Amino acid sequence: MKVNWFKFAAPANFYPVAGWLVSVFAVLAAAAILIGLYWGFFETPSVLGGTNPQKEYYRIIFIHVPAAWMSMWLYLVLAGWCAIGLVFNTRLSYMMAAAVAPTGAIFTFLALWTGALWGRPSWGTYWDWDPRLTSELILFFLYLGYIALHSAIDDTRRADKAAALLAIVGLICVPVIFWSINCPDPTQCAALHQRSSLSQMESNILSSMLIMAFGFWMYSFAAAFARLRGIILEREADTAWVQELATKEARR
Amino acid sequence: MKEFLAQGGYAFFVWGAYGMAALLLIVEVVVLARRRRTILTRIGRLVRMRGAKTP
Numbered sequence: 001m002k003v004n005w006f007k008f009a010a011p012a013n014f015y016p017v018a019g020w021l022v023s024v025f026a027v028l029a030a031a032a033i034l035i036g037l038y039w040g041f042f043e044t045p046s047v048l049g050g051t052n053p054q055k056e057y058y059r060i061i062f063i064h065v066p067a068a069w070m071s072m073w074l075y076l077v078l079a080g081w082c083a084i085g086l087v088f089n090t091r092l093s094y095m096m097a098a099a100v101a102p103t104g105a106i107f108t109f110l111a112l113w114t115g116a117l118w119g120r121p122s123w124g125t126y127w128d129w130d131p132r133l134t135s136e137l138i139l140f141f142l143y144l145g146y147i148a149l150h151s152a153i154d155d156t157r158r159a160d161k162a163a164a165l166l167a168i169v170g171l172i173c174v175p176v177i178f179w180s181i182n183c184p185d186p187t188q189c190a191a192l193h194q195r196s197s198l199s200q201m202e203s204n205i206l207s208s209m210l211i212m213a214f215g216f217w218m219y220s221f222a223a224a225f226a227r228l229r230g231i232i233l234e235r236e237a238d239t240a241w242v243q244e245l246a247t248k249e250a251r252r
Numbered sequence: 253m254k255e256f257l258a259q260g261g262y263a264f265f266v267w268g269a270y271g272m273a274a275l276l277l278i279v280e281v282v283v284l285a286r287r288r289r290t291i292l293t294r295i296g297r298l299v300r301m302r303g304a305k306t307p
Contacts, residue, residue, distance in 0.1 A: 041256070046260055056262045056266060060265065060270075064269070103280065106280060109276070110272065113269065114273065117269045118269065223284060226281075227287075230287045230291055233291045233292065237291075237298075242295060246296035246298075247299055250293065
């Protein structure tokens, strides 16, 4: 079967596809999150050994790490769609970018929030100007800046381009967050986040965390496509197909 | 059950984190579901208004 993928770059053609994708990703997300939560809460040890034992509060890991991963990944996706929009001048790319941003902001906030609640029992503080915490906070402001700048400009096409530039400039923040724990000498720079490795984790904890990360990823797809449908309708409100759809819905 | 909810005395931290995550994700889902309906209703109303003017 030969599919003309460019056909789906037209908002009118992608709208029904997006609706179908929302359901698929929502089911995947719900299943993964339920399995991940069950596994994480009932199939894992309640105390982790070591010199500084992590008690039950370590279970925040199952949302903290996936949320933090999503916050960075969704920013890459956001900047990626912005770049595609600027290069190819495709409307749907900018709509995708605008659809991803609020979900990314939510996950960034969740990473900070759950991190604070994990930091208090394990490090003794809710907040510290640790490199990773600080750069993650800046990422949160970048998401808010993108959303605010976009909504502050009335002309949609200009808003798309200006906000896209901001998102691409802000891309520098992502590698900073990622490598902010690579402190060569712990006595030189105090970092609360220590270098860690997935292979050192207890296998049940690792599996539940990865399943939760998959669930959050699928959730992001579902939320972004659902928001995209709203954005398409708003921006194409003057076209015949949207008006037809609106009259059909009203009759139901 | 009680033991599960207590999380070894760290209930505030564990449920504070999970509660906020659940709250934000559920609110996002509800807002998104409503938003599309609202937009369609608004456009539908506009179309009917315009249709009434030009017979």
